Amino acid sequence: MENTTRTPLPMATTGCACCAPTPDTTSAAGQEVAGAAGTPAGASTYRVEGMTCGHCVASVMEEVSALDGVTAVDVDLVANGVTTVTATGPVSSNTVRSAIKEAGYTPTD
Template structure:
């Protein structure tokens, strides 16, 4: 057997406990809310900066909470692990409801 040095796997030090992706990686996810297939483009596209998202699990949590709101047609998340991610919501939905849903998912809407 040879002596070798192994590089340890990255450990989650902040954010969600499931993983800690590299700081320079990004991911984008677009989800269409249920029952909105083939519908005309709804009025209103809003973007929200969100802190605390670190991985795909975070994206799924936020997307599920927002998709459950009445009026939400699509949710798009531009993930910046460890930084400020951008959440874009399409549809006629109140900004206060979006912020509340983001907080309900466990994340912080940035100012």
């Protein structure tokens, strides 16, 4: 067996909204992305900053998936960048934004 050095996975940073909330009220996070490429019919995509780990993704997916009318949720995580959350189904954008807030994020218009 080879003796190799393993690099540990990075831990959640203080900017992780699910592990250590640090709301940023000055950013444009949480804005709906109109006509995002590859978005299925009946889907809306939202921009969210501050998601850094799988736990962040799971928190948002759990809240948005629980909404009446949501048939699918897709999260494209960009750690320390702008993550996109796509909700498919007949649900209002205000309802999705509220669910994102419930998960620990503050979407802005």
